[in-house]
Amino acid sequence: MQLEKVQDKREKEKQTIRLMIEIYCKKHHGQKLCPECQELYDYACMRIDRCPFMESKTFCSFCKVHCYGKQQREKIREVMRFSGPRMLFHHPILAIKHMILTIKYKRSQKKERKQEKK
Ligand SMILES: [Zn+2]
Numbered sequence: 183m184q185l186e187k188v189q190d191k192r193e194k195e196k197q198t199i200r201l202m203i204e205i206y207c208k209k210h211h212g213q214k215l216c217p218e219c220q221e222l223y224d225y226a227c228m229r230i231d232r233c234p235f236m237e238s239k240t241f242c243s244f245c246k247v248h249c250y251g252k253q254q255r256e257k258i259r260e261v262m263r264f265s266g267p268r269m270l271f272h273h274p275i276l277a278i279k280h281m282i283l284t285i286k287y288k289r290s291q292k293k294e295r296k297q298e299k300k
Contacts, residue, residue, distance in 0.1 A: 192230050198280060199226045199258075201273055202265035209264070222261070225254050 200223055207219040215223065229250060250258065269277035 192233075195230050196227050198269075198276055199223065199230075201276065202261050202269065205265040205268050205272060206261040222254065222257055225250075226258060 203219050203223050203226075204214055207213055207216055211219065213219075266277075266280075269280065
């Protein structure tokens, strides 16, 4: 994959995470992005920028390596559980793209597992 495309992917992932955190924060903290959620977002961005697997993987939440710290990982999972379904309503195109990536990713994981068994 070209470097530009990888960069583009990083930006898109950041955008998606930001939207999800914003939806979560609005409901839970009554703000657009409170300091706590801002911190989580900054953390996610840092991981995205540093991720060496950006080319091959879909989204950090599916990454095998799990470079997130335990605490941050739990938090981001909570955000995704909450905002994932709501994304469909607020940002249908982004949500559908994310869903397609998820399905593709799960399929490729199944294939990998089958190949490992052989
Ligand atoms: Zn918040």
